[in-house]
Each structure stands twice: as C-alpha cells, then as structure tokens.
Amino acid sequence: MTPVELSRTVRRAVRRAVDSGELSVAVPERVVVTPPRPGGCGDYASNVALQLARPAGQPALRVAQVLRGHLLQDEAIDDISVTGPGFINITLRRHGSGTRAGVLVDRVLRGGVAYGSVQAQTDGSPFQSCVVHLRPVCEVRAVVVADVVARLLRAQGAAVSTSCDGEAPAAWGDVLGARSDCRRTPPVESYVTVRPVPAPADPLPLGRDAGRWALLLPAGHDRPRVSADPHLVQRESNPLFRVRYAHARTRALSRNAADLGFQAEPGAVGGAEGEAGAETLLGLLADHPRILARAAELRAPDVLARHLVTVADAVLPFLAGVLPVGEEKPSAAHRARLALAEAAGTVLAGGLYLLGIDAPDHL
Template structure:
C-alpha cells in the first residue's frame, strides 16, 4: 500500500464513520499521512482526528478511536494505535513494511522526494505552508552562490522567493557557477516579506578555477560561519578524501547497478532488505525530507551537503551485495536491495540538483 492509497483508505474510514452516524463532519478532500514522529509507532501516522475534532464537536481522542475501528477493517492494515492527543499510528499488513513503502515512495517521487508540491504538501509525505521570503546577498561569490541555493531549498519547501545582491555580481559567477539573482542594489522586498540577509564568511580565494561543481561544493559544504577551503586538493581529486567525489561516485554506482541488473534480466522491486547496512541506509533516506526542511529553515545549505555525504558513505558498502554472485539466480532479496540502492541514488541526485551540482550516471 502506497502513501496515496493509505491516504484514500483513511478518507474512506472517515466517510464510513459519517455514513454510520458516528461523526457529523464534512469528509475532507485529502488526508495527509506521514512517517511517525518521535513517540509514534507503526509505518505511518495521521492527525486527521485532531483536524476533525472541532467540527465534529467531539474530543480528538474519541474521533481517533472511531476512525480506528473502521481502519482495522480495511484491507492492508494490520494495526492502528492512538497516541498523544489523537494521532492515528498505522501499521501495514504482511509485506507492506515501512521499508518497502519508503523505497516505493522515493522511487515514485524521484528527485522531488521530500520537496513540496504546489498545493503545499510534501511529495510523498507531510504538509507545508507557503510563505514569501526575500534573500538579500552580500556582493561576494560565496554569498551569491549560497543565496542561489537557499532560493532552491526554500522553493522546494513551497515558499515564494525573490533574491537580490547588494552590488552588481560578477558575470563570471553566473557564467561559471550558474548563480544568478533577480536584482542588485538596495533590498526592495515588499512589505510583509520575510527578508533574510545572506552573508557567510567570504571565500579566501577565487573559486572560479575549480569550475561549477567543485566550486559550488567548496563554497557550500562548510557552515556559513566557517571559512571555506578553496584549492584543487581535495575538491578536484578523484579519491575518497574528496567528499563530493564520494557522493557522485555512489550515485554513479547505483545507476551502474541498474544497468547491470537489466543485463541479468531483473529489475528493482521495493521490499524489506535485511541487515545493519540496509537499516542504516533506510534511516538516512527516511530522514531526507526533514533534512531539506531543516536546511531551508536554518538557511544552511551545508546541512544538505553533509547529509548527502552520509547517504553516500552508507550506500557504498551496501552496493557490494546487490547483484547475484556467480551462478546465483536473481531473487526477491536481490530485487529489494536493488530498489533500495536506486532509492539512495535518487536521493543523492535530487540533493545534488538542489545544490546546483551535476549528478552524472557515469563517473
């Protein structure tokens, strides 16, 4: 059962409760389901009971228990627990494990996993509220690149964003790094706009010789209050000491595995791969939407960059066990591991795209 299907199942439970006279409310057009928050349990959670409590004229806990009874009779649901003030925590039945659902959600969402659609809902997950932000950058290359990425992150979270630079940026910053802001000069944000000044510690040297990808990475990986290191080593070397190389190499490996699996006659199918490596990787992938939100809220692209390094370092050792060895035939376990590898590659590609960095399929 996918998140969309589960959302419809919860909505049908509301309709059954209304039809039976247990609740007197308008059935919502859409019900949001998300991974459980700390203190929750199961595969998914919904706060629909809290939303319906006031119009129903009943306590949220009462509404939650009414809906629980209808959900327990729905196909594909194993158990429903009520926690806190009235959250529904839903466990899926049989093979519909949290791991399989998470991987399927990532593969369905693609590079948009963890971002927000135009209706204000996370693609494959939770909801967000749109707001207006104006980013005013210092006229310095690191600040301009950071403002460009922050605009991407905030838009990915559903915000409307405008940008400006305190002076006229160098044309090379746009030509080489692809960092272009809307205007330059004094900040002219309209009234009521959340204005943010982007002024990280300046780059100690010209990053243009590093090129677009390595240059952006060198400027974005350190926290804004830290001085970036602008040099060919480690940013241009193709070895493990270079974090950007590790991220892009891990992504390229996942794409190579997909090609190799096709040559062997099998493809990915979300499942529940076992082992400590798989569990660690699943935890990082499940945390990706929160990381995007945190990077946007803290105005900190480095939060996303470090997360991608963590995903790359977790997936690389896992990849060795994805394909069959020797005369071994492809099994459901191989297909599930391949799906998890592809999901990790999807997260790496989407994250690099938000940083304005290319994710090549071949490296």
C-alpha cells in the first residue's frame, strides 16, 4: 500500500466513524501520513486524531481509538498503535505473511483473553492515567453493574475504585462475586454514580453466572427479567447458554482436531461457504476492541453482552465445516478454520471474563 492509498484508507476510516455516529466532524479532504517520528513505531504515522479532536469535542486519544477500530478492519493493515498524545502508528501487512484472516486470527490468539484490552505505552487510551471512582447505589443490580464497569475501565487502562453508598449484603459478594473495593467516601465532584433500573426480584437463586447475566444483558434504563426461565434453561432461547455453548464447542473442536493429528494455523479458510461465514466472524473479531472501549466509555456492560451473543450466533453455524468429514484429510483450510474458531472462542471467553461469568470448556 502506497502512502497515497494509505491516506485514502485513513480518510475512509474517518468517514465510517462519522457515519456510525462515533465522531461528529467534517471528513477532511486529505489525510497526511508520514514515516513515524522518534518514539513512534510501525511503517507510517498520522496525526489526524489530533487534528479532529477539537472539532469532535473529544480527547485526541479517544478519537485515535475510534479510528483504530475501523482501520484494523482493512486487510492491508497488520496492526495499529496509538502513541503520545494521539498519534496513529500503522503497521502494514507484509507480502507472504498471510491473508487478512490469518493476520487477524493470529493477533487474537496471541492476545488471548486480553485481546481488545489496552496495552500500556503501546495502544494508548483516553482512560490511561485516568482515575475513576464508581459509587453504586445500595442495590444488587447497581453493585453488579459497577463491578463490571470497573473491569471494563481497567481493561482500558484506567485506575478504578468503587464504594457502595450503603452496607451491601455479604451474599452479593459471596454468590454474585460483586464487592466494593473500598468504603471511603470520595469528594462529591469526583465519583460516578451507578444507578440502573433496579432488579424486580432477588437474583441470588439464579447463582453467579445466570444471576449476573440477567442483570447485565438489558440496558441500564431497561427493567431486567430475573427468573429461572429463560436464564437457567439449557436451550437456544437462552442467550447465555448460546454464548457458553459456542465457547465450549470451539474448545471441543480443538480437542477433536488433536485426536485427528492436526492443530490450528491461521490462514485462508477456503471454499465459498467457509469464506462467507468467515467474513462475518472476522468483522466481529476485528470490532471487538472498539466494543470494549465503547462499553467502558458508556459505562454499559450490556454493549459487551449483546456483542458476545452476536459472536456466538455467528460462530455456531461456522463450526460445522471446521473438521474433515469421512475419509477427508486435514488441509490448510481445515487448520485455518480451526484457528478462526479458536479465535472466536477466545473472544467469547475474554468477554465473559470481563462480565464476571465463567466460560467452561465442557458444557
């Protein structure tokens, strides 16, 4: 990719961010890309985030992170790092280093369950060096939501503490795993109140995983449904079951592939049917870092929960074509499909971890 082509690519990323409502700016006629300055990295760098920060009314680091999520969807780009006050550093995919699918899948598998989280001093984040104190009202849903918001913010580089405005029952921590970090009262101007619509019933009988999911899946302004049906039923109508089942299936495929004598290797999945399903998955995996940043910014765990359901619904049909059938020998395409399935399972596991929910390998 030439600098001129890369300039157009960055400009298209700005356009997509504007069209999606993430940025409210006039799309520049031209974006300048140059070799990175001292302290930068990659093949090229752009200061477009700094230029757009003032008209967008957002910090340059936040603008850079928004653009990063869109740029990573381009098959010619291997990686994006944000350095300094908001410089975007672009690493291009080398010829022969693999397909777009291979590059992205390799990035997910190397990142593991932490894929999508900000790495200090490399990715940059508007939350780095930020101190946030969450103060949930003394209500079970508020305490659980605050717990997950704290996890999301920490994954974006923020320092977070929480303290409930009352004495939270010990069972909320013992059963649901939601505890406040401290009990000190911060200055009134420094804390963020967490006050979602209260739970209409006690979620403790659902247990940790189903109880947390019931409180987290609806948006904060929506009334959660706290009952055994649908949250404890093991069938497709239960979104949590689909997410955990999809994760367990990806792990089972890895075990079955090992029995057949082959393992995952990122690359081209091959075949028209496989390519169609892979494209959907690749888009969702590439979008995962942006989803995590968005959920942290909005203090909205439901954004991540709904994303995990979408990933699960995309990966389950794809899994049917991963392993060889009958006398078919494992091929490069099978290894690449297995790698993509494992990457999807990794994203599901990492997302469930941030929600405080178990991701079992067997279900």
